Amino acid sequence: PTGVAALNVKGQTIHSFFNFYVDVTPQKIKEKTIKPRWDKTRLYKRLDTIIIDEVSMVRADLLDCIDVFLRMHGPDSDRPFGGVQMIFVGDLYQLPPVVTSQERAIFSSFYQSPYFFSAHVMESAPLEIIELEKVYRQKDPDFIDLLNRIRNNSLEESDLERLNSRHAPALHPNDPGSENGLFISLTATNRIADEINDAKLRDLKGRFHVSKAHIAGDFGKEYFPTSTDLQFKTGAQIMLLNNDSKKRWVNGSIGIIEAYQKDEEGEYYLDVALQDAEGETVQVYPYTWELYRYSLDEGVIVTEPVGAFTQFPFRLAWAITIHKSQGKTFDHVMIDIGQGAFAAGQMYVALSRCTSFEGVYLKKRIRRQDIRTDYRIHEFLTGYHYRLSESEMPLKEKIVFIQKAIREKTRVKITYLKANDTRSERVIIPLRVGEETYLGKAFPSLKARCLNRGEERTFRVDRILKMEVSEAQD
Structure with a gap:
């Protein structure tokens, strides 16, 4: 969905590949x-498979646009997406699609949610979900x-207390001499990130340098992967935006500019002290990003470069937005949510950028309302797991299986879907099948001794996704 994401994998944005305008509609x-x-x-006409990355950011109407387009111009007009296999990659619990306040009312009259799974085409294009664990x-x-x-927004009070033990308002997060190394502030808005970066750059002694991009x-x-006019000084904290061919840094590495100078051939380069454990100082030269388009050559789909952007591969990085941090990895982060988190998944993305709990610092204490998830994601994923479980072992078969295990006093291994959409593996000794009522709705229940917890528990049979005789028996 985004230009930078496409650039990093030598792909194209959805709009570019399909020649969509910004205001495209089905x-x-x-x-x-x-x-x-x-x-x-x-x-x-020759397409076989399309891979869409960061699918959590793809709106339902855009997916319907792809479907209509491929039915008209793809291999098979009678099938969803024109018969093209679609592979969607991403984490729905991360940042959601953007729907402006002006669009929200009209959008909600056509779609149940802004997420890709609410696209009308998905009613006739069943998904198979593969979860990477x-x-x-x-x-x-x-x-x-x-x-x-x-x-999953299933925090307990003890979790919130543990999180807020990282509240450190007095910490100076960008002292390169601190034992904690370099920090990057993750902010809720562009305005806060820009204010931090501008102030930090002004505070540095020395002269401004400007590098102009060649396009x-x-x-x-x-x-554009970075600014066309990069302003910086010696001492600036930066984030590198490419993967080094010699594997000295990766996209997202943090460092400090130590020098800006010319080499023997008169080409400018930067000396950058990296944040990593080795603390290596590397020479960073301007980098060329190539933009590719897809075409057909004698029946084979090939890529061809159509444009190039040459610039030093960095942006100022005392602070970046949580949105821009998606996909990045940092050792130390200062999370600054300003007036509070305002998007589903925002706090999860911010915290999960860091490699360790000890590397997380909070500018403000996190409130329970800052942990936000969208119930529609939960409904979609839970519904999928229910349907899959029902197709593999219908509810009646589950009850028959359990009753047999009770008669034979057999231990059973189950995969159980908890209310927060997380799954757990348990070994149980089934005791009896009955019926429970919750919020006025009856459901078949299983009373069993859970050997994981060492206690009797009640399970909803419809939430048991898988069951089999346990290999470990008395």
Whole structure:
């Protein structure tokens, strides 16, 4: 959905690939107000698979636009998305699609939610969800569990107290000589981030330097990875925006500019002291980002560069917005939510950027209302798991399985979907099947001894996603 995300994987934005205008609608595509580029008509016919990254940020109406377009110009007009296989990648509990206040009323009359899964095409295009369970950014299991409870908005008071133990208003977060290393402030708004960066840059002694970008070919503003006129000083804290070919830094690495000078051939470069454990000082030269377009060459889909943007690969980084931090990893963060979190997933994204709990510092204490999730995501994911479970083992079969286990005194391993949409693996000894009522609604229940907890528990049978005889029996 975004230019920078597309640039990093040598892809294209949705709007660019389909030749959509900013105000694209399904109706405009049907009326042929929006047409495919003449040089891509054969490519659309040959499409097999499209991968959309950061799908949490894709609006429902945009997905319907893709469907209408591909039905008109893709391989098969009678199938969803023109018969093209769609792969959606992303975390729905992160930042949501943007719907302006002016759009909200009219949007809600057409769609149940702004999320991609509320697109009308999804009614005829069933999903298969694959969940990646291994966490790479954090290593501490307690911190990972805490982040999952923030993600699902299932925090207890003890969790909130633990979070607020990182409240450190007196900390000077950007003292390069501190034992904690460099900090980056994550802010709720662009205004706060800009104010912090401007003030920090002014406070530095020394002269201003300006680096002007060189732009060649067709490289739209929406793809600019950094400013065309970078202002900086020696001592500035920056975030590098590319992956170094020698693997000395990655996109998101933090460092301090130590020098700005020319090499033997007269080309300017920066000496940057990296934040990482080695504290290495590296030479950073201007970097060229290439913009690619897709085309068809003798029946094969190929990419071709159509534009280039050359500039020093950094932005000032005493502060960036939480939105811009999505996808990044930092060792030390100062989270500044200003007047409070205002978007679902905002606090989860901010906290989960950090590699450790000890690396998190809070400018203000977190309130319970700052932990926000969208109930529509929960309904979508829970509904999916229910339908999948019902297709694999219908409710009646589950009850028959449980009753047999009770008669034979068999231990059963279950995968249970908790109310906050998290799943847990348990080994139980079923005792009896009955019926419980919650909020006026009856559901089949299972009384069992949970061997994980060492106590009797009541489970909703419809929330048992999987069950099998446990290998460990008396």
